[in-house]
Amino acid sequence: VSAPVMDSGTAAAEAALHKGVGRAKFRTPDEVAAFLGGLELVEPGVVVVPDWRPEADTPSAEENPVLRLAVVGVGRKG
Numbered sequence: 001v002s003a004p005v006m007d008s009g010t011a012a013a014e015a016a017l018h019k020g021v022g023r024a025k026f027r028t029p030d031e032v033a034a035f036l037g038g039l040e041l042v043e044p045g046v047v048v049v050p051d052w053r054p055e056a057d058t059p060s061a062e063e064n065p066v067l068r069l070a071v072v073g074v075g076r077k078g
């Protein structure tokens with residue numbers, strides 16, 4: 001499970017999103033992975049969204065702090 005990068009830009013993006021959506025719950029990659037417990041994780045596992053099978057024109061998390069806040073993972077029954 002890869003951890004999102006938390007720096008001042010990411011913290012500011014999280015604060016702005018929190019203000020805009022109100023009661024949203026931000027979860028760590030480990031918390032998201034727990035939702036997939038008991039399932040076989042599809043590669044690359046639980047990662048920030050831009051790292052999920054990126055294409056050449058996929059924006060990076062380094063370029064956009066908001067992308068550091070969203071993680072994705074796919075699990076399947078074995």
